Amino acid sequence: MQRNHGVSLTTHKHIFGPVLSRRLGLSLGIDLIPFKTCSYNCVYCECGSSPDLTIIRQEFFPVEQVISEVRDVLASRPHLDSITFAGSGEPTLSRSLGQVITFIKREYPEYTLSVLTNGSLMTDQGVRDELTPADRVIPTLTTASQETFERIHHPHSSLSIEAIITGMVQFRKMYAGALWLEVFVIPGLNTSAAELAGLKWAIERIDPDRVQLNTLDRPPAEDWVQAASDAELERVSAVLGRSGVEIVGRDHPGCRAEKTKTNVSDLIQATLYRRPSTLEDLVRTTSLSTGELADILGVLEEKGTITSQKGTRGIFYSICQKNSINGIPE
Ligand code: SF4
Numbered sequence: 001m002q003r004n005h006g007v008s009l010t011t012h013k014h015i016f017g018p019v020l021s022r023r024l025g026l027s028l029g030i031d032l033i034p035f036k037t038c039s040y041n042c043v044y045c046e047c048g049s050s051p052d053l054t055i056i057r058q059e060f061f062p063v064e065q066v067i068s069e070v071r072d073v074l075a076s077r078p079h080l081d082s083i084t085f086a087g088s089g090e091p092t093l094s095r096s097l098g099q100v101i102t103f104i105k106r107e108y109p110e111y112t113l114s115v116l117t118n119g120s121l122m123t124d125q126g127v128r129d130e131l132t133p134a135d136r137v138i139p140t141l142t143t144a145s146q147e148t149f150e151r152i153h154h155p156h157s158s159l160s161i162e163a164i165i166t167g168m169v170q171f172r173k174m175y176a177g178a179l180w181l182e183v184f185v186i187p188g189l190n191t192s193a194a195e196l197a198g199l200k201w202a203i204e205r206i207d208p209d210r211v212q213l214n215t216l217d218r219p220p221a222e223d224w225v226q227a228a229s230d231a232e233l234e235r236v237s238a239v240l241g242r243s244g245v246e247i248v249g250r251d252h253p254g255c256r257a258e259k260t261k262t263n264v265s266d267l268i269q270a271t272l273y274r275r276p277s278t279l280e281d282l283v284r285t286t287s288l289s290t291g292e293l294a295d296i297l298g299v300l301e302e303k304g305t306i307t308s309q310k311g312t313r314g315i316f317y318s319i320c321q322k323n324s325i326n327g328i329p330e
Helices: 063-074 097-107 125-131 146-153 161-174 193-206 230-240 264-274 279-286 290-302
Strands: 015-021 025-030 082-085 113-117 136-141 178-184 210-214 245-247 306-311 314-319
Touching: 015 063, 015 264, 025 063, 063 097, 082 097, 097 113, 097 125, 125 161, 136 161, 136 193, 146 161, 161 178, 161 193, 178 193, 193 230, 210 230, 230 245, 264 290, 264 314, 279 290, 279 314, 290 306, 290 314
Parallel strands: 025 082, 082 113, 113 136, 136 178, 178 210, 210 245
Antiparallel strands: 015 025, 306 314
16 A cells, blocks of 8 residues: 655755665655765765765755755655665765754654764764764674775775774764664675674674665676675674674565655656666655656656666666756756
């Protein structure tokens, strides 16, 4: 049965979705970062590859602009499972993050606020302080070894995995909310006995409330990266041998966004800009029929606006020119 969530997909500059997240349910995204502005250049990144890395925090967009969009979208108090700081780069690079989190917690306390982060700036006390009012912080960890860290993330040259793990440990000590650690599993890179022993040691130090094993779900930046099989994820879970380890589901059935009445083509482009998606993904997030969506995707592909690529779960659609569509920050 289709649920009425009372919210439509939006084409604001900084707010996207709601999208159906495998981990968070119906999730409204807030993106404070220009496309692919990040301290890492991960081999599995779904935003493609970029050699321009930064660890400098900035106010990329006026905070008043973001807050005005938040007021607009939340005015009708839509049903959402999460408001999530995420998008196409690393959210903690934004100096506006703390202000926007504090604003939403004060004005809309009924919502659960989540932050997806690569964790690299958790070495900074200021970042840790800004994250504290959020309900859920979800950093990523793939390894405890500097060599493997560099192979997987191609990080900014100043970053050390030991310092990042220590930052997560310090954050855990001061944070009363839910700390969910995402462990991204890449067969052949972080699945050896030595790698898993290092991860187990780091996880024990960080002591998160949950460990979520995740793997490739969309076309990666580098073609050779493979998804872990269910059996491999089960094996990793058993080796980590800790309660609170879960394998992130590949699907989230039975939950759909309200059928939108606004410009569907723009909305689909706004979604694909940040998140390559299959036809089935778009059916769930928009509630349009397969036929309606197939027609729109066909037109967009013929115009050269979007492109398609075979991935682990089928054909993935994504935007060809990342800075050329309506309503998206450049
Ligand atoms: S996957 Fe995330 S952390 Fe890695 S490069 Fe892409 S945006 Fe940055």
